[in-house]
Amino acid sequence: MLRTKDLSPLIGSELTIDADTLLTGIHAAEIRELLVKRGVLLIRGLDLSDDQLRTFTATIGKIREGAIKEENGMLKVRHIPGAQFWHIDGAYTDIPPFATVLTSRTLARQGGETEFANTYAAFEDLPPEEQEQLSRLEVLHSMKSAMNNAIPEPTLEQFKSWMGHQGVRPLVWQHRSGRRSLVVGATASYVLGMNSVDSHEMLQRLLNHVTQPKFTYRHHWQLGDVVVWDNTGTMHRARPFDLESGRTMHRFAVEGTEPMTAVPLTRAA
Ligand code: OGA
Ligand code: MN
Secondary structure, three states, X not given: OOEEEEOOOOOOEEEEOOHHHHHHOOOHHHHHXXXXXXXXXXXXXXXXXXXXXXXXXXXXXXXXXXXXXXXXXXXXXXXXXXXXXXXXXXXXXXXXXXEEEEEEEEOOOOEOOEEEEXXXXXXXXXXXXXXXXXXXXXXXXXXXXXXXXXXXXXOHHHHHHHHXXXXXXXXXXXXXXXXXXXOOOOOEEEEOOOOHHHHHHHHHHHHHHHOOHHHEEEEOXXXXXXXXXXXXXXXXXXXXXXXXXXXXXXXXXXXXXXXXXXXXXXXXX
16 A cells, blocks of 8 residues: 555645655556546655656556657656646547656746646536536637637747647546546637637636635645646646746656547437
C-alpha cells in the first residue's frame, strides 16, 4: 500500500514513495487507480532525470507522441499560449491524453502555480435533473477557441492551422467506469443548437461551477516535484508568471484509451 495524504478534500493526493520503488512500476496499477480517484497526484522532491521521468510515465501507459514533440515525446514547457486559461489538454481530439506528467526544472520567481479542478466531482454535485439535461447536449471544441484567448488577432495562417483541430464532444463525458464528468474550458466554443448568448452563458456558468475552490487544488511548485494529472477527469491552468524568469517544466503525456462519448439517449417510444 502506498502512503498518501489528501491535498484538498475533493482533489489531489500527495504520495510518499522513493524514486527507485516508483520506477520499478510495482505500484503502477495502484497509482493509476488513485489518479482517477483523486485527479492529481504529487510526489515531492523526486528530482527525476528526463530518462527516469520517461520510465515513470511508461509505467502509467503508452507515451503520447504529440504534434509538438521534442526528444522522444518529452516537451519542455516554457510558454504554451493559452495555458493560463482553464482547459483539458486536447479536448478537440477524439481521444484526449489520459494523463500528463510534469516536473519543475526552473521555477518562476513569482506565480507560475498550476491549478487543477475536478470535473467528476463538479458534475456529481449538480442536481439530478440538471445532470440529465446537460447529458443531452453537445459542444464544439476547437484549438481556435483556446488560442484566441492568448492571440486575439491571429494571422490567417494561424487561424487556418487552429481550425484544423476541432470536434464535437458531449458536454458530459460518460466514462467506461460509469462515472460522468463535465467537459468545458477554453476549448469549448459553443453548445450545438443553442443561440449564442444562451450558449455562452451556459458554458461560463458551468466553468465557474467547476472552478469553485472546493473542487480545485493549486500546486505551488518546488524544484524536483513530480505532478501527474488525470486529463480525463480534471481541468488545469497555469497561473501568471514573468516569462523572463525562465520557468521551465518537463512533461510527458500518456495516450488516452477512452474516446469522449455521450450518455446514450433513452427516448420515449
Ligand atoms: C500543460 C499545461 C500548465 C503549467 O503542460 O498542458 O497546461 O502550469 N501546463 O505549465
Ligand atoms: Mn495543458
